[in-house]
Amino acid sequence: MPAGTGGSSIFLALDGAWFLIGDDLMSELDRAACTVPLGLSAKAFAEAAGTRLALAELVPPGALNLRGDLADHGFVSKACAVLGCELPRAPNSVQSAGELTVLWLGPDEWLVLTAPGGEISLAERLEEALLETHVAVTDVSGNRAHLRLKGAAAREVLAKGCPLDLHPRMFKPGSCAQTVLARTSMLLHLLDDAPTFDLFPRRSFAPYVVAWLVDAMRDHEGVFLNAA
Amino acid sequence: MKQPFRTAQGGRIDRSRPVFFTFNGRQYAGHAGDTLASALLANGVHLVGRSFKYHRPRGILSAGCEEPSALVQLEKGGLTEPNMRAPVVELYDDLAATSQNAWPSVEHDIGAVNGLLSKLFVAGFYYKTFMSPKSFWMKVYEPFIRRAAGLGKAPTEGDLDIYDKMHAHCDVLVVGGGPAGLAAARAAAASGARVILIDEQNELGGALLSADELIDGNPALDWVAGIQAELLANPEVRILTRTTVTGYYDHNYLIAAQRRTDHLPRRAAGKTARQRLWKIRAARVVLATGAHERPLVFADNDRPGVMLAAAARTYANRYGALVGKKVVVFTNNDSAYEAAFDLKIAGAAIPAIVDLRPEAGQGLLERARNLGIPVIAQGAIVGVKGTKRVAGALVMRLAEAGEAFADTQPAELECDAIAMSGGWSPAVHLFSQSQGKLRFDDAKACFVPDVAAQHQASVGACNGSFELGACLAEGLDAGAAAAEAAGFPATAKLVAPVAQSRAFGTIKQTWVVPSLRPVGHGKAKHFIDFQNDVTAADVALAHREGYKHVEHLKRYTTMGMATDQGKTSNVNALGYLSTMLGTSIPEIGTTTFRAPYTPVTFGTLAGRDVGHLADPERHTPIHAWHVARGALFEDVGQWKRAWYYPRPGETMEAAVSRECRAVRESVGVLDASTLGKIDVQGQDAVTFLNLLYTSAFSKLEIGKARYALLCKEDGMVMDDGIVARVGPSRFYLTTTTGGAAKVLDWMEDYLQTEWPHLKVYLTSITEQWTVAQVAGPKARAVLEKLTDTKLDKESFPFMAVKDATVAGLKARIFRVSFTGELSFEVAVPAHQGKQLWEAIFAAGDEFGITPFGTEAMHVLRAEKGFIIVGQETDATVTPQDLGMGGMVSRLKPDFVGKRAYTRADTARVDRKQLVGLLTDEPQTVLPEGAQLVEVSDDPALTKGGTSPLPAPVPMIGHVTSSYWSPTLGRSIALALVKGGSARHGQVIMAPLTTGAVRCTITGPVFYDAEGKRANG
Structure with missing residues (x-):
C-alpha cells in the first residue's frame, strides 16, 4: 500500500484507487458538510488529481x-x-x-x-x-453538493448521461448550464480546458450521482478521490 | 482443418490466423475476418436452420443485416442470444452456435411434419385455426402459438455483460461508410464541421469490400484507406464502425447501437460495455445506407444453396468462400452477371446464367462468352432439386409474353447453388422513419426517396443511384451542402473521383416466376417472406379473401412482420399484389417502416440503468445514521425514508408499537427533511398565497404558522402543508414529500401565466434544510438543553415559529404537531443536519429518546385523524368532505378552486366524507382499501368467500387508513363513507373474503380530541 503526500494532503493507494486520508486545510465541520465522509478542498483536489481523470466531492461552498x-x-x-x-x-x-x-x-x-x-x-x-x-x-448552501470532475475524458464521461452538447465549441470555460445528468437535475460549470467541471447536484441525489459517475469512469480508469 | 469451399487466395480474411468454432456441437475452422456465415460456407455447410412455420430446411440467403433465414442461437447460459443473423456474426475463437427451431436436430426435425400439414398454415392461419372451441384458447392454442412463435430461445439466466449509453452531437451525421457515405464524410469534414460517420460493418468500404472496382485508376479499397486515414486524423470526426443506426426521430435525433466487443471471444462480465446505445443529435444528416438485393420468387426458392447473387459474390470476393462448386445464376437484371463472372474467376463452374429478360446489358454476353458461361435468355428456373441442399435447377424458356413456356419440358442443370437477383431495394428505412415520402421508380423497379421531411439528404444506392460514379459525386455534393447548411462553408470544392461506371441497365418486373404448376397448386412453394414463411400462395389467398390494402395484407399473412421486417420480401409482395389487383405499385404504397432498423438487445436499451443505478435514490443528510441504527426504508417518490428501526429479533409490529409509545410517553425523533419547502418573498406574497390556498393569510402574524390546503381548479385537495410567516413579506411553505416538485411548478405556472404582475419570487429550499421532528411529552425538556430560546407555552405557543440557536447551529424552530403530541420541528442547513441530529440524541439520552419512522408517524397521525394527501384523498375529495370546511375562506374574493364549491355536486349531502371506523371486534385490523356496504345478513356477504356470488350491493365507501393503535390498544381506521359525517354511531360492514367485519362509524379523531397534548 503505497502512501504519499501532496502538499497539504496525504494519500493512500488501495486497489488501484487513491484515497485521501487527511487534508489539513479543512476543519472537521467542513468535512462533515459533504455527503461522503471526507470532502476535499479545491487545493487538495488539484494536488490529488494531477493529470488523471479524477472525481471528488468538495466541501460545498x-x-x-x-x-x-x-x-x-x-x-x-x-x-x-x-x-x-x-x-x-x-x-x-x-x-x-x-x-x-x-x-x-x-x-x-x-x-x-x-x-x-x-x-x-x-x-x-x-x-x-x-x-x-x-x-x-x-x-441555499445546503441545497446542493459540490462535485468536481477533471481530466481529458471528462466530457466523454458526462456524455454518458447528459444530453447537453459539451463540445469545446459549444460549451466553453466560464459557461454554466442547468441540465440533466444520470436522470437527475444538474447544474454544470466548466472551469477550464483541462477540462474541469464543477457539478452541483441536489444534495440528496449526490450519493447516486457519485455512484453513477464512478461507474461511468470505468472505461477511462478514473479515480474517485474521497474515501468511501 | 480442411475448408473445402475456401478459394485458393484473395479476400479480406487473414489466412494465417485460423479461428475454431462449433456449430451444432461440431467443430469447424474459419479465419480471422470471417463471419459465421462465410466460415460455414467455406466448410460447405448450407443447412443452418429450420423455418418458422413449416420447419423447412433453410440456408444462408444474404451476406448482410437483411438475412431472414440463417438465424442461430449464439452461446449458452448468461451469454446466450437468439435469432443472431449468421452473416453479421463476426467469427471469434470458440464461438458456439446452434440451429434454431429444430428438434431433435436440424438434420432430422420432427416439426417438419408441419410442412405436410401446410394447408393448416396458410395466410391468416392464426385467425382460422385457433378460433374454436373457445375453451381451447388458454390451454391449447396459446401455448402452441407461444412455442411456435419466435424462433430462438429466450435466455433464462441473467445477462453477464454490461451495456451503456452515450449522447453525441454533430454538424453532419453520415450513415453508411460505403463510397457515397465516405465521400460525404470527407466533404463535410473538410469544411471543419463536426462529423460522425457510422457504419454497421467491421470496416469501412461498404459494397466496395465485395467488388473489384477502380477509383481514380486504383483499387477502390486504396481510396477507402486514404479517406479513412484522412478522417481519423481529423479531431472533429468520429468514426463508429460495428454500429447500426436503428431509429430516426424528430429534429434529427437518431439512435444507434454499437457492438463494441461482440467480435471478441466471450468472457464473463467484462469491465467494458459490450454494446453501447448512441443518442445522436445532428444538425444535418446524410443517409448513405445502400441497397438490399431482392430474391426472385420461384418454386422452392428457399432451398439451402439458393442465395442472393450479390451475397454469393461477397462471399467469394471478400471472404474467399465459394457458395458452391457449380452455381446457376438466375436474374432479371444486369447486376447478377458480375456475380457470375467473379464466381467463375474464383473457381466455381457456372452451368448457366438464366436471364428472365430477352436481352442482357451491353457487353455482358461477350464477357460471359469469353468466360465460357452459357446464357439462357428469357429463361426461368421452374423448380429446384434437393431439399437440404440444392442438387439441380429445372429451367424452361418463356414464351414471348405472359406466363406461357416456349419449352414443353424443363431441362435440368446440375448444380449445388443458385445465385439469384430480383433487383435492388434502396435501404430507405431511415428516410421513411424520418417521415420522408417515397416514390416508385418504375425503370429501376424500386422505391426511392422523394420528399425529405427533415434536414437530410439521401445519396448513393439508398437514393436509387446504383452506379459507383454517381455514388461518389452525390456523396461529395451532399456532404459539402450539409456542412454548409450547418454553418461550415467549404473552403475549396473537392473534385469527385473518377470511377468506372456501369449503367444500371434494364430490369424485368417478374414478381413471381412462372412454374410448372400454378402458384398454390402442387407441392412447390414460392417463398416471398423467408423468415415468416409467407408464400406467393398466401398472398394470392389473402387477395382472394378480400385483403387488398397492403397494411391488411401484411397483418393477415404476417408478411414482413418478422424481425427482418421484410427487408428482402416487402417489395416482392407489393409487386405480386399489384399484379393480382391489376394496379400499379405506387397506387398500393408501402407498409410503414418502423424502428429499430435491425434488432437491438434489451441490454443496450437498458444500458447502465440496472441494479444499484436503476433509478436515482435520494438520501437525507441523516441517511447513514438511519442505516447504522438498522432502519428499514420506505420509498416515497425517489426518497429513501426511514420506515421503522427494528431491534434485533423485533417484529415490525413490535417495533412500530415501541416507537409509537416512545412518542406518546416520552420523546421520539422523526427525520422530516424530505418534506418539500418553498421560500416565498415579495411585497405581493400575501396576495399570492391568498389566491392559491383555500384559507386567508392577511392576518397571519410574523412568527406564526398555519396548516393549509391547496386545491386544484376543480376544488379537490391537491396538497397540504404549513404556511409560516417569517417576515413582513416572506413565507416558508412546506409541501408533502411526493408533491414538492409538482407544487412548486404549479405555483410558478400561476405566477408566470395568470398573475405576472405580482411581485413574488419562489425558491425551492427543500434540500436546504435538515428537519428533526422532536415529538412527545419530553420534547421540550430535550431541546431546552440545546437552546437558550424559551420554549415554554407562553413564550413559544403552539404554531409559533422562531429563529434560534440550537446546539450551536443557526436554526429555525416550528412548534407544529403531526403526532398530536407536544412537538418541535428543528431545521438547520442541510450540511449541518447530522450535527444537529447527534446533539438531539445526546441530549435526549436520559429520556430514552427514540428514533421513529414513517410507519409510526402514520399510526400516530391516524390516531389524531390527520389526513395524508394521496391516502385519504384521491383527487375527488374536497376540504368539506374531509371535515375541513372551516379552512375554506368564505370572505376571500377569489382563490383557486373557489368556484367549484358553488357547484351542486360539491354540495351533495351524500358525498363520501371522512369518518373514523371502529371494528366491533377490537383486535381486527381492516385492510386498507376495503369496500364498505350497509349491514346485511346475506350469507354470501357475511360468510366471505367468492361462491355463491352475492347479489350486487351498493358500495358506500372504502377504508383509507387502518392500523393497530398501540395507544388505544385496539384497531382504528379512517374511511370515506357516503354521507358519513351525518352517520356517526351507525354500524356498517366491510365484506371481506374471510367474512364480513362490522364496524361503527365515529368521528375521525380517536385520541385527545381537545388537542391538549399538542398545546401543552
Missing part, C-alpha cells in the same frame, strides 16, 4: 440564490456593489471576482457562490442594501 429584475438599475448597481462582481447577463454564463462566483440560472435568477460560511454575512449585506427593492435572497 456558501451559496445564495438571488432573484431580481435586470431592468431595475437600482437592483443591479446595489447588488453588484455588495458582490463586487458583475451579474452575468448572457444566458448560461458565469462571472467571478475574488472568492465569489456568480452563475446565471435564468433571466432574473443567479446562484452566488462564496467560501463556506461566507453566505451568512453576504446575505445580510445584500438584504440590507436591497431593502426597498423587489428581490429574493435565499440561503
Whole structure:
C-alpha cells in the first residue's frame, strides 16, 4: 500500500484507487458538510488529481440564490456593489471576482457562490442594501453538493448521461448550464480546458450521482478521490 | 482443418490466423475476418436452420443485416442470444452456435411434419385455426402459438455483460461508410464541421469490400484507406464502425447501437460495455445506407444453396468462400452477371446464367462468352432439386409474353447453388422513419426517396443511384451542402473521383416466376417472406379473401412482420399484389417502416440503468445514521425514508408499537427533511398565497404558522402543508414529500401565466434544510438543553415559529404537531443536519429518546385523524368532505378552486366524507382499501368467500387508513363513507373474503380530541 503526500494532503493507494486520508486545510465541520465522509478542498483536489481523470466531492461552498429584475438599475448597481462582481447577463454564463462566483440560472435568477460560511454575512449585506427593492435572497448552501470532475475524458464521461452538447465549441470555460445528468437535475460549470467541471447536484441525489459517475469512469480508469 | 469451399487466395480474411468454432456441437475452422456465415460456407455447410412455420430446411440467403433465414442461437447460459443473423456474426475463437427451431436436430426435425400439414398454415392461419372451441384458447392454442412463435430461445439466466449509453452531437451525421457515405464524410469534414460517420460493418468500404472496382485508376479499397486515414486524423470526426443506426426521430435525433466487443471471444462480465446505445443529435444528416438485393420468387426458392447473387459474390470476393462448386445464376437484371463472372474467376463452374429478360446489358454476353458461361435468355428456373441442399435447377424458356413456356419440358442443370437477383431495394428505412415520402421508380423497379421531411439528404444506392460514379459525386455534393447548411462553408470544392461506371441497365418486373404448376397448386412453394414463411400462395389467398390494402395484407399473412421486417420480401409482395389487383405499385404504397432498423438487445436499451443505478435514490443528510441504527426504508417518490428501526429479533409490529409509545410517553425523533419547502418573498406574497390556498393569510402574524390546503381548479385537495410567516413579506411553505416538485411548478405556472404582475419570487429550499421532528411529552425538556430560546407555552405557543440557536447551529424552530403530541420541528442547513441530529440524541439520552419512522408517524397521525394527501384523498375529495370546511375562506374574493364549491355536486349531502371506523371486534385490523356496504345478513356477504356470488350491493365507501393503535390498544381506521359525517354511531360492514367485519362509524379523531397534548 503505497502512501504519499501532496502538499497539504496525504494519500493512500488501495486497489488501484487513491484515497485521501487527511487534508489539513479543512476543519472537521467542513468535512462533515459533504455527503461522503471526507470532502476535499479545491487545493487538495488539484494536488490529488494531477493529470488523471479524477472525481471528488468538495466541501460545498456558501451559496445564495438571488432573484431580481435586470431592468431595475437600482437592483443591479446595489447588488453588484455588495458582490463586487458583475451579474452575468448572457444566458448560461458565469462571472467571478475574488472568492465569489456568480452563475446565471435564468433571466432574473443567479446562484452566488462564496467560501463556506461566507453566505451568512453576504446575505445580510445584500438584504440590507436591497431593502426597498423587489428581490429574493435565499440561503441555499445546503441545497446542493459540490462535485468536481477533471481530466481529458471528462466530457466523454458526462456524455454518458447528459444530453447537453459539451463540445469545446459549444460549451466553453466560464459557461454554466442547468441540465440533466444520470436522470437527475444538474447544474454544470466548466472551469477550464483541462477540462474541469464543477457539478452541483441536489444534495440528496449526490450519493447516486457519485455512484453513477464512478461507474461511468470505468472505461477511462478514473479515480474517485474521497474515501468511501 | 480442411475448408473445402475456401478459394485458393484473395479476400479480406487473414489466412494465417485460423479461428475454431462449433456449430451444432461440431467443430469447424474459419479465419480471422470471417463471419459465421462465410466460415460455414467455406466448410460447405448450407443447412443452418429450420423455418418458422413449416420447419423447412433453410440456408444462408444474404451476406448482410437483411438475412431472414440463417438465424442461430449464439452461446449458452448468461451469454446466450437468439435469432443472431449468421452473416453479421463476426467469427471469434470458440464461438458456439446452434440451429434454431429444430428438434431433435436440424438434420432430422420432427416439426417438419408441419410442412405436410401446410394447408393448416396458410395466410391468416392464426385467425382460422385457433378460433374454436373457445375453451381451447388458454390451454391449447396459446401455448402452441407461444412455442411456435419466435424462433430462438429466450435466455433464462441473467445477462453477464454490461451495456451503456452515450449522447453525441454533430454538424453532419453520415450513415453508411460505403463510397457515397465516405465521400460525404470527407466533404463535410473538410469544411471543419463536426462529423460522425457510422457504419454497421467491421470496416469501412461498404459494397466496395465485395467488388473489384477502380477509383481514380486504383483499387477502390486504396481510396477507402486514404479517406479513412484522412478522417481519423481529423479531431472533429468520429468514426463508429460495428454500429447500426436503428431509429430516426424528430429534429434529427437518431439512435444507434454499437457492438463494441461482440467480435471478441466471450468472457464473463467484462469491465467494458459490450454494446453501447448512441443518442445522436445532428444538425444535418446524410443517409448513405445502400441497397438490399431482392430474391426472385420461384418454386422452392428457399432451398439451402439458393442465395442472393450479390451475397454469393461477397462471399467469394471478400471472404474467399465459394457458395458452391457449380452455381446457376438466375436474374432479371444486369447486376447478377458480375456475380457470375467473379464466381467463375474464383473457381466455381457456372452451368448457366438464366436471364428472365430477352436481352442482357451491353457487353455482358461477350464477357460471359469469353468466360465460357452459357446464357439462357428469357429463361426461368421452374423448380429446384434437393431439399437440404440444392442438387439441380429445372429451367424452361418463356414464351414471348405472359406466363406461357416456349419449352414443353424443363431441362435440368446440375448444380449445388443458385445465385439469384430480383433487383435492388434502396435501404430507405431511415428516410421513411424520418417521415420522408417515397416514390416508385418504375425503370429501376424500386422505391426511392422523394420528399425529405427533415434536414437530410439521401445519396448513393439508398437514393436509387446504383452506379459507383454517381455514388461518389452525390456523396461529395451532399456532404459539402450539409456542412454548409450547418454553418461550415467549404473552403475549396473537392473534385469527385473518377470511377468506372456501369449503367444500371434494364430490369424485368417478374414478381413471381412462372412454374410448372400454378402458384398454390402442387407441392412447390414460392417463398416471398423467408423468415415468416409467407408464400406467393398466401398472398394470392389473402387477395382472394378480400385483403387488398397492403397494411391488411401484411397483418393477415404476417408478411414482413418478422424481425427482418421484410427487408428482402416487402417489395416482392407489393409487386405480386399489384399484379393480382391489376394496379400499379405506387397506387398500393408501402407498409410503414418502423424502428429499430435491425434488432437491438434489451441490454443496450437498458444500458447502465440496472441494479444499484436503476433509478436515482435520494438520501437525507441523516441517511447513514438511519442505516447504522438498522432502519428499514420506505420509498416515497425517489426518497429513501426511514420506515421503522427494528431491534434485533423485533417484529415490525413490535417495533412500530415501541416507537409509537416512545412518542406518546416520552420523546421520539422523526427525520422530516424530505418534506418539500418553498421560500416565498415579495411585497405581493400575501396576495399570492391568498389566491392559491383555500384559507386567508392577511392576518397571519410574523412568527406564526398555519396548516393549509391547496386545491386544484376543480376544488379537490391537491396538497397540504404549513404556511409560516417569517417576515413582513416572506413565507416558508412546506409541501408533502411526493408533491414538492409538482407544487412548486404549479405555483410558478400561476405566477408566470395568470398573475405576472405580482411581485413574488419562489425558491425551492427543500434540500436546504435538515428537519428533526422532536415529538412527545419530553420534547421540550430535550431541546431546552440545546437552546437558550424559551420554549415554554407562553413564550413559544403552539404554531409559533422562531429563529434560534440550537446546539450551536443557526436554526429555525416550528412548534407544529403531526403526532398530536407536544412537538418541535428543528431545521438547520442541510450540511449541518447530522450535527444537529447527534446533539438531539445526546441530549435526549436520559429520556430514552427514540428514533421513529414513517410507519409510526402514520399510526400516530391516524390516531389524531390527520389526513395524508394521496391516502385519504384521491383527487375527488374536497376540504368539506374531509371535515375541513372551516379552512375554506368564505370572505376571500377569489382563490383557486373557489368556484367549484358553488357547484351542486360539491354540495351533495351524500358525498363520501371522512369518518373514523371502529371494528366491533377490537383486535381486527381492516385492510386498507376495503369496500364498505350497509349491514346485511346475506350469507354470501357475511360468510366471505367468492361462491355463491352475492347479489350486487351498493358500495358506500372504502377504508383509507387502518392500523393497530398501540395507544388505544385496539384497531382504528379512517374511511370515506357516503354521507358519513351525518352517520356517526351507525354500524356498517366491510365484506371481506374471510367474512364480513362490522364496524361503527365515529368521528375521525380517536385520541385527545381537545388537542391538549399538542398545546401543552
